[in-house]
Amino acid sequence: MRTRTWHVVAVLVAGFMTTSLAAACEEMEEERDKDGFTVGLLLPSRTVPRWERSDKPLIEKRLKQLCPRCTLEYANAQNDAMRQRQQMSSMITKGVRVLILDATDTRALRSSIQEAHEAGVPVVAYDRLAEGPISGYVSFDGAQVGRLQGEALLKAMGDKANGGNVVMMNGDPTSPNAEWFRSGALSVVSGKVRIGRAYDTQGWSMDSAHANMSAAMAALGPDRIDGVLAANDTIASGVISALKSARVKDLPPVTGQDADLDAVQRIVRGEQYMTVYKPFKAEADAAAAMAVALGRGEDPREIATTTTDSPTTRNIPSVLLTPSAVTVDKIKPTLLKDGMYSVDEICTAELRAACEKAGLTR
Template identity: 55%
Template sequence: MKPHRARTGAVPAAMVLALILAACGQAKLSGSHLDRNNATPRKNQAVTIGLLLPSSQATRWQQFDRPLIQRRVHKLCRDCKVRYVAGGADAAAQQQQAQSLLSSGIDVLIIGSVDSRAARPAVRQATAAQVPVIAYDQLAEGPISGYVSFSGREVGRLQGRALLKALGPGASRRSIVMLNGSPNDPNSSDFKDGSLSVLRGRVKIAKEYDVLNWSPAGAYTDMAAAISALGPGRVDGVYAANDGLAFGAIAALKAANVGPLPPVTGQDADLDAVRRIITGEQYETVYKPFSREARAAADMAVALGRGRSIADIATGTVSNSSLQDIPSVVLKPRSLTVADIGIVIKDGMYTTDQICTHPFRSACAKAGLLG
């Protein structure tokens, strides 16, 4: 989506103020959660929330996070508004989108940053304008007021354990390819560290790639290169950091006529990934109940917009390079294989009819998803 270009004079003024504060060494405190949580509460005030999410090759943002956040905000406050902007994979464009939202007069900003470090100017700009920022799904740099996500290291550990289980007792003699997430996403290092804490020394990591912008096409290219270098018969498993990368890897394996397909991990429980698991093309995905993440972010946003503390919403604290003790909600994910894939139906993420369309009826019946 093209970034909004309309701007008012308020934004440049805010930027100047941010620079002055930074020069004085005060940007870490002014407008931070320490100040906002001590503001005078405004019990029934309508709040306008800016929602800026990435579009990083994952379907989840439009399909789940956006509507879940909007519904929760409107449940808490019928007069509250959510101004949504879909980002791309470009950090500079996201900065412009943040500026546009701030110039429109929002009270709170929820940002799922494309690049956590590149998000720092937008966060500081919001802080200078006394707009608290909630970092969503990944920890942005700068003086943020709250953070909501899932445990990235646990995601990686779950993926690593699933892959080792699939490889069986001879895992130490087998070779895998690692397709890690984008290097500009701080979650990627958590996923990678978590997976390596399980895989290192227990399996041979024959090839490893960091896939820029979580691109399935990039995963296809990297997987094809690994197959060419190793040989089609020497890829015993694939660590793919999310379902989009899994899709690219599986496509490359099929193109190279690798069969049977080796076990491939994933993350996000995308609908297509759920179907691939049912048909046996993908071994595992990590399921993250997005409704809990969206609920916590919406609760924080409405509270901060009304000048209230979020201490009763947060379940812990995190730190970035700008602040310590940032109120946070860090949730636990769950690993799913075909044996327990039905949890996505039980939790209302998908219906049986959405998953089990005609081409998948037989596989769904075999997986026990049809009565």
């Protein structure tokens, strides 16, 4: 009888241990699954250098720091909204748990964002505020970007800031940021200068900017353009190229944005007056942190510093970072100090004398 009792007890203990072990294994598996997942990153183009030179590697690096078991699935739309929609659908099918999206066309991607929402895949809007049920938003204050550009342009124009002719080279009209930048700039320059001509730059492309600037010179005369509000550095490049092609000797001040290496070198050379520096690392870090939190089922409001309303969604948890203006005298305390570029990267052999004059090599 005693032997039989011990057999029963042994069976019960073994069953309990098996159940406990299975529960523990299941809990460990759930924890492993929670801590290791795929994040999809969708960027809009290769036209603007920052996307692949800065944003992608910075997001990937921070993702690995925050979630070592996580992986990144990447796609670039190359300015094609339909391609980006297909890329997004493909990532959802593959089972990504969260998406970081910089939409090529914020309205065109609305149905894809809805698709992601219905599949239980949260979307973090990156750099541009997309329409649809997004779960988080990370960018820079676009109105402040425009204000910095407008203030710098007025300063550079000097006496011509009162009544001078300015050409506005806006960004791509499919991007809400383009209007954000434009309205910020106009809040500073309106009533002080004349907007001689204004153009939208399709795809933020240098070729489109070159063509638009050529049209502005044909309409106004190259010597009657006192300043150019270029929305970003790629547009500034097209503007300056057109001015040079027209053999304009004294280039008017031209603004920019993104602190592209080529633009920084143009500033050192005296061809472009300024750019707006947006510390991409801070933006990438915030987006990665928000994506990881959402992937783990956590509340992104713990990372957000404010909320934003889109045309379709209210109170989106948001991080809006502060940009800064960079003229030649600000390269050292901003871009060099932050490690964005090294002196050797900026100061090629051709620019050594100009770099010395700017105090970059001392």
